Every structure is written in C-alpha cells, then in structure tokens.
Amino acid sequence: GLFKDALRRLAYLSEGFAEKSGLDPQTLLGHSWWNLARAGAEADWDALRAALDARQPFHDVVIRYPTDGGDSLHISISGVPVAAEDGLTVYRGLGKDVSVRERAAAALRGSEERFRRIMDTGRDGILMTDAEGRISFANRRVAAMLGYEETELTGLPMDSLMHDTPLQPDAAGGAQDGSAGVALRRKDGTSLLAMQTTYPVHGKDGQHAGTLAIVTDITSFKQREERVQQLAVLAAQKSEAERASAAKSRFMAAVSHDLRQPMHVLGLFLEDLKSAPLPPQARPLVEHMES
DSSP: OEEOSTTOOEEEOOHHHHHHHOOOGGGTBTSOGGGGGGGTOBOOHHHHHHHHHTTOOEEEEEEEEEOTTSOEEEEEEEEEEEEEETTEEEEEEEEEEOHHHHHHHHHHHHHHHHHHHHHHTSSSEEEEEETTSBEEEEOHHHHHHHTOOHHHHTTOBGGGGBOSSOOOTTTSOOOTTSOEEEEEEOTTSOEEEEEEEEEEEEOTTSSEEEEEEEEEEOHHHHHHHHHHHHHHHHHHHHHHHHHHHHHHHHHHHHHHHHHHHHHHHHHHHHHHHHHSOOOGGGHHHHHHHHO
C-alpha cells in the first residue's frame, strides 16, 4: 500500500492484498485506514496515528474487520517512510491476513482463562515454579493464604516464602505420598502452617522445567489439635484431683471411725465418774474433762 498526503489517504493497493484480505480496494483508496472504523473495524488507531505523525515506522498493527459471515477478518499492516514530497512523508507498507493467528491467540487466551478459573475455584493453593525456583503461577487461593496479590507472587523465589523457623517434627509430619509440613512466611511476616505436596515438571526434552506445589492451610487443624491436647491435659488433671479427693475422703472417714470408738468409751467412763461418790475437789476436773 502507498499513501502520501496529510490525511494519510491510501493512494495504491496491490491486487494481491485485495485478493488475500477480501477487502474491496475502492473502500480504502482515497481514504485512511481508520476510515474502516465506520464499518465496525477495530484497531489501535491512536498508536497508528501517533507513528504516522512522528514519521516513524509502524509494525503489525492488527485491524479486526467484521465480515458478513459473522466471523472477523484480521489484517496486519506494517509500513516504513520511504520518501518526502512537498513536506509530506510517503509510506510504503505491507498488509497480510492474520486471521488464523489471531483466532489461535484468542483460543489460547480462552484456554488460559478457563485454566485459571479451574485453578482459582479449588480449596487448595497452587504454585508453579520454573527451573530456577521462581514462581511462574500462583492461584487466587494461595495468594489469599499468604496475603499477596497474585501478580506480586509471580517472579518471587519460592525459597523467599519459606519461614526461617522450621516446623517441629510432630507439628505436621511428612506423609507417605510425599507431602510435608512447612512453615510459609506471609507478606506481613507471620507464619502459615501448611501441608505442601510437590510434583516435578519436566520439559519435552525430559529435563527439569519446574515444580508444581499444592499447598493446604493446616493452621486451623493445628489449633484444634492443640486445643484437644490442652483439654486432654485438663481432663487428666481433673481426674487426678478427683482421685486424690476420694482418697482424702476415705482417709478422713477411717480416721473419724477410729477416733469415735475411744471417744465413746471415754464418754461412758465420764458418766460413771459423775454418778460415783467423788471428793469435792475432783468434781471440777470431771466437768472439765466432759467439756
């Protein structure tokens, strides 16, 4: 294509471009590219105008043009300034049909979006790292666990999320399936107790390409476990206190029984003394003993 006036109107279109694009040259000749917007075409017109105003080359500007069949035609145009006439810059450009490429890109974006929705609806956190151990993907769940935005996690070394203080062996022991208890560092510096299961990821050449990590928050489970342990200790202490109290009661009952018999005999003896003829000076002593 060739255009050379101040309004950037096209002066020439090759037959090959018209044939491959399916556009009628008459709809473009004598008009600028953005004239297609009247027919519903979409493109980054501002970027194209800015390049032309600055007399700079432009590359791979994609114009999405609706067709009668319901699909869209995607045309990629590129151009370079080649000459100047009467103070105006003449551009020579190329255009090609990139509909297949754009549809494949749209399908890939849709696939990636579906993949992310699936990853985000899970209850577990999901992290993926590259071969260097840097996070390449983080789902919404793990970002919420750690207090980050998803984009903030991308590019971070996985090791930077590991807390300096490791879990005790009995805090979340390793499982037979390769899972292990880890202490992850949240953005605010606090610890997250988690069960982490890792799977190696290999490339097409069989070489290590990264790691997939499934992260399950076990903080609430650990808190419940600690609470159960505390209740068990309290129950044992209560049982011991009740046992000691029962033993004390039995001891006091035995002592009371053993003391009651001599006291009863002493009472009978005092009654006999009171009825016996005693010297006057002995009477106060008997009364004192009775009291």
